[in-house]
Amino acid sequence: MSAAALAQVPVVAPDDHHARLRGVTRIFGPRNGTGVHALGPVDLDLRRGEFFSVVGPSGCGKSTLLDVLAGLSFPTAGTAEFEGKPITGVPAGVGVVFQEDASFPWLSVEDNVAFGLRRSGVDGAEIARRVDYALGFMGLKAFAKAYPAQLSGGMRQRVCIARTLVMQPRLILLDEPFGALDQQTRLLMGDELLRLWRETSATVLLITHALDEAAMLSDRVGVMSARPGLFIDVLDTGWPRDRDSRIVSHPRFGELTAHLWEKLRAESLKHLRGS
Amino acid sequence: MMRHILGPVLVILCGLLAWEVLHLLVANSSLPSPLATFVEMGVLLRDPDFWKQAAQTAQAFAVAVVLSTVGGIALGVLLGMKRLAGQVAEPILVNLYSLPKVTLYPVVLLIFGLGISARIAFGIMHGLIPLTLFTMNAILQLKPVYRRSAAVMGLTSWQTALRVVLPAILPQVITGARLGVSLCLLGVLIGEMFAARNGLGYMVTHAMERGDMPTVLAVALIIAAVALAANGLLLALDRSRQP
Ligand SMILES: Nc1ncnc2c1ncn2[C@@H]1O[C@H](COP(=O)(O)OP(=O)(O)O)[C@@H](O)[C@H]1O
Ligand SMILES: [Mg+2]
Numbered sequence: 001m002s003a004a005a006l007a008q009v010p011v012v013a014p015d016d017h018h019a020r021l022r023g024v025t026r027i028f029g030p031r032n033g034t035g036v037h038a039l040g041p042v043d044l045d046l047r048r049g050e051f052f053s054v055v056g057p058s059g060c061g062k063s064t065l066l067d068v069l070a071g072l073s074f075p076t077a078g079t080a081e082f083e084g085k086p087i088t089g090v091p092a093g094v095g096v097v098f099q100e101d102a103s104f105p106w107l108s109v110e111d112n113v114a115f116g117l118r119r120s121g122v123d124g125a126e127i128a129r130r131v132d133y134a135l136g137f138m139g140l141k142a143f144a145k146a147y148p149a150q151l152s153g154g155m156r157q158r159v160c161i162a163r164t165l166v167m168q169p170r171l172i173l174l175d176e177p178f179g180a181l182d183q184q185t186r187l188l189m190g191d192e193l194l195r196l197w198r199e200t201s202a203t204v205l206l207i208t209h210a211l212d213e214a215a216m217l218s219d220r221v222g223v224m225s226a227r228p229g230l231f232i233d234v235l236d237t238g239w240p241r242d243r244d245s246r247i248v249s250h251p252r253f254g255e256l257t258a259h260l261w262e263k264l265r266a267e268s269l270k271h272l273r274g275s
Numbered sequence: 276m277m278r279h280i281l282g283p284v285l286v287i288l289c290g291l292l293a294w295e296v297l298h299l300l301v302a303n304s305s306l307p308s309p310l311a312t313f314v315e316m317g318v319l320l321r322d323p324d325f326w327k328q329a330a331q332t333a334q335a336f337a338v339a340v341v342l343s344t345v346g347g348i349a350l351g352v353l354l355g356m357k358r359l360a361g362q363v364a365e366p367i368l369v370n371l372y373s374l375p376k377v378t379l380y381p382v383v384l385l386i387f388g389l390g391i392s393a394r395i396a397f398g399i400m401h402g403l404i405p406l407t408l409f410t411m412n413a414i415l416q417l418k419p420v421y422r423r424s425a426a427v428m429g430l431t432s433w434q435t436a437l438r439v440v441l442p443a444i445l446p447q448v449i450t451g452a453r454l455g456v457s458l459c460l461l462g463v464l465i466g467e468m469f470a471a472r473n474g475l476g477y478m479v480t481h482a483m484e485r486g487d488m489p490t491v492l493a494v495a496l497i498i499a500a501v502a503l504a505a506n507g508l509l510l511a512l513d514r515s516r517q518p
Contacts, residue, residue, distance in 0.1 A: 070427055102418075119430050
């Protein structure tokens with residue numbers, strides 16, 4: 001079954017969208033057919049305040065999709081907007097957490113967390129207040145004066161999340177943020193992410209390769225095909241807003257994960273066979 | 276604290292011991308003993324002529340260091356920013372650098388004459404390229420996620436250069452500068468040894484022609500001490516930035 005033969009599911013919610021992609025396509029390199037068609041055309045509406053996850057085989061264009069929303073990369077075709085305005089650069093109000101460790105090794109934890117704020121013209125007292133809150137929220141208070149090299153990978157990723165949090169983003173994009181962490185740490189970080197999402201009432205887009213993570217954390221999960229990435233399914237999880245990792249023992253968690261795997265199995269095989 | 280000092284002290288003691296043994300083994304006149312050398316050093320340090328020569332060398336060295344540091348960093352940044360240019364330039368620079376530079380010295384002399392500028396040029400020839408390569412590679416190896424993070428935190432490109440790129444490449448630039456400083460000194464001294472009527476390098480060659488080995492060794496020792504001190508200073512500077 002080829003990607004073209006799959007009925008593409010438009011992930012559209014016309015009523016209250018926060019970010020909107022229409023026909024977004026990204027082709028790397030020359031457009032004469034020899035370039036890499038990485039993504040799309042994709043239609044996607046993120047509802048205000050929802051937790052939306054994207055799963056898909058590696059190389060299917062998930063990071064490319066995130067880059068378009070973050071204003072770090074521009075679509076070859078199609079339109080992207082955030083809060084009703086076309087995305088022409090990094091939009092104010094969007095925060096990003098990357099997969100790689102992005103903490104700055106030459107700054108202490110608190111200076112890392114304050115970094116973006118200090119360049120944004122917020123006054124000193126407010127910076128101190130927000131940094132203090134973010135450090136507390138992410139359990140980093142005791143490490144405020146430490147340097148990233150002294151922290152574990154999980155702690156460093158917390159620093160990066162705190163650094164995004166202090167900017168008070170209304171849309172938080174996370175690109176496989178827990179990919180490098182072990183399973184237990186990932187579950188706990190998932191809980192923190194849920195807490196953060198409830199507390200800030202931001203819209204969250206989480207890219208992950210872990211189906212259980214998507215099933216546990218999200219309101220909706222979009223499943224992408226192998227490259228060029230298209231949405232082939234969208235799943236409503238129906239979880240209550242105040243959920244946490246303990247829902248893994250709920251029978252529906254197993255059903256959701258199984259459903260996601262069923263959708264993804266064929267696509268992952270394609271990737272494995274290198275098509 | 277004690278342990279920090281103990282290591283170097285032991286190394287120095289072993290070195291002196293080996294030197295003394297060598298002195299006893301080799302025919303007396305060709306390798307002076309440590310004691311004779313230190314006595315000569317004392318004489319030199321009180322000799323105004325020595326200080327005149329040292330000032331010559333220091334002047335050429337200082338100018339060469341400043342020019343090759345500024346030039347090396349500027350060139351490295353330029354090549355690092357233009358990825359393609361950097362990739363083309365790297366093998367050229369490496370090959371250029373591996374040329375035995377002494378063979379080019381006559382050319383340098385033809386261009387600059389016998390004065391101090393030839394020695395400065397020769398110092399720069401030694402010091403510039405390593406620093407250029409270190410700086411360029413530091414920029415090429417910069418984790419892309421640093422710049423992406425800066426962009427999503429709304430930094431302008433000027434702020435990104437100053438607040439992210441600069442601190443990220445600083446450790447490698449300082450390493451390159453340390454290397455560059457030592458090599459500049461080497462270049463200047465070689466320059467003085469081959470074609471000059473003053474400077475410490477000339478002093479060494481001149482003493483060698485006279486068979487005055489204590490002077491040769493004493494000058495060499497003083498130069499080594501200065502080089503080590505400069506290196507130690509830069510190392511301390513590097514360490515002081517670290518957590
Ligand atoms: N800058 C680029 N130039 C060329 N090809 C790229 C570039 N970035 C990504 N790609 C290709 O586009 C496809 C999608 O990449 P990506 O969005 O990173 O996938 P994912 O995040 O789902 O693993 C991959 O095949 C990748 O090799
Ligand atoms: Mg990716």
